[in-house]
Amino acid sequence: MSWNRLALIVTVVFFSVYSLNAKELHILSEDELIIQGLLYDEYRAYENSREIFGKLYDNTGAKEYLFREITSALLSGTHIPQSIERLQLWDKSHPDTLEVKRLLIPLYLTNQQLEKAKDQADYLIERSSEPRDLDLASNPYLYMGKFKKALDLLNRVYEKTHHEGVLLRIAAIMDEYTGERKKAIQLLEMHRRMNVVHSNQLYFxxxxxxxxxxxxxxxxxxxxxxxxxxxxxxxxxxIIDAYAYKGDMDGAIDFLEKNRVKEKTLYELYKAKKYFEKAIKLANKLYRKDKDAKWLAEKAILLFEKAKDKDDKKMLQEVISLFEKSISQGVDDSIYLNYYGYTLIDKEIDLKKGIKIIKDSLVQQPNNTYYLDSLAWGYYKEHACKKAYETMKKVVDKEGLEEPEIIEHWDAIQKCK
Incomplete structure (x- = not known):
């Protein structure tokens, strides 16, 4: 039967047919063999479908069966020399058939016969300007390292189709083999701006x-x-990593604000840039959202850092109130305890309470020099000079005299009597 009759077949596939062995193929009709071959193709059993279509070609001489046989051979990667011989025999009787050239090119490439593949490619190029033929013909040149010629063919394909896959191949060749990375970038960017991008591969x-x-x-x-x-x-x-690498905190802030994402990251950026009003507003929002009392402690720190007059009584009272509220709601992070305790000590609001809070923070991190510095300063304010000296010496021995605050405290404590 002709290949076109396949469209008229109503197929009901039985697995008993699928399981037939080669010796039983001769008892099947042409229609049954076609069904068998198509079933093998569906399950990617290409070695088996090659045998079926080979049988059909031997029985009928129809080129469609031969071409299906050869295609299955290529897909299975088997019987390549035999497939070349069978196709060459057909080609002698039916010269100038482009379908044959299209099959011979990958066959020769698979069989490492590069010159013969190139000859078929040249023949194809002379007689066809179809994108699929130019694309196929580029492969022998790529295998042979003739990248400029391959690029010329692929560029012609791209000009006709604007196919992203072709452009990606062009870009890869330019980048890896012809030293034209910047030109590859230009081509990709131009495509991105002038066409609908269909996959993320171009961006990658x-x-x-x-x-x-x-x-x-x-x-x-x-x-x-x-x-x-x-x-x-x-x-x-x-995106955030890239902004960090650039050191562009304002760019990161602008991006996060516009996209309304990563609010906690945005908060840290506000703090780092000392955008106190924005940070306070966001801390309030986050507290309303998740009821995490740490945002009360964060707000207390922001209010203190924002204040121009660090001795402003109204401000200090609000800071104390926020810290007390946060602690009553379960905040016990040593960072907040140290900040609160040091504020009580440094501003001489409540030395005993401040020292106790610092000691609580040291339970969590007993060797933290920042906390030891705060404790030493508390002892100094209490005029417990020996305790202040012994505690502060641990800080100096470990950190040295680099930070201004350590120098200030050490100088004062050394003069303590």
Missing amino acids: KLLTLYIKENDVDNVLEVYKLLYAQDKKEKYLSK
Whole structure:
């Protein structure tokens, strides 16, 4: 029967047919053999489908069966020399058939006959300007290391189709073999701006090229594009990493504000930049949202750091109130305890309470020099000079005299009597 009759077959596949062995193939009709072959193809049993279609070709001489046989051989990677011989025999009787050239090129490449593959490619190029033929013909040149010729063919394909996959191959060749990375970037960027991007592969390729160029700005921009279309956490993390690498905290703040994401990261950036009003507003919002009392302690710190007059009584009372409220709601992080205790000590609000709170923070981190410095300062304020000296000496022995506050405390404590 002709190949076109396949469209008229109503197929009901029985696995008893699927399980037939080669010796039983001769008892099947042409229609049954076709069904068998297609079933093998569906299950990617290409070695078996090659045998079926080979049998059909031997029985009928129909080229469609031969071409299916050869295709199955290529997909299975078996019987390549035999397939070449069978196709060459058909080619002698039916010269100038482009379908044959299209099959011979991958057959010769698989069989490492590069020159013969190139000859078939040249023949194909002379007689066809179809994108699929130019694409196929580029492969022998790639195998032979003739990258300029391969690029010429692939560029012609891309000009006709604007296919992303072809462009990605062009970019890879330019990057890895012809030293034209910047040109590859230009082509990819032009495609991105002038066409609808159908997959993330183009963006990933741009990222690879920009990373090789150490172009952090454009790496950042590509991750922004990826995040804009796909709100994945991994893209957001890369964006923040890129801003951190650049040291551009304001850029990171602007991005997070516009996208309304990573509020806790945004809060830390506000603190780092000393944008106290924004940080306080966000701390209030976060406390309302999750009821975590640590935001009360954070707000207390912000209010104190924001104040121009660190001795302002109204401000200090509000700071104390916030710390007390946070502690009553379960906050016991040593960082907050130390800050609160030191404030009570340094401003001489309640020395005994301040020292007790510092000691509580030291239970969590007994060797923390910042906390020991606070305790030494508490002893100094109490005029417990010996305790102050012994405690502060531990700090100096470990940290040296580099930080201004340590120097100030050490000088004062040494003069304590």
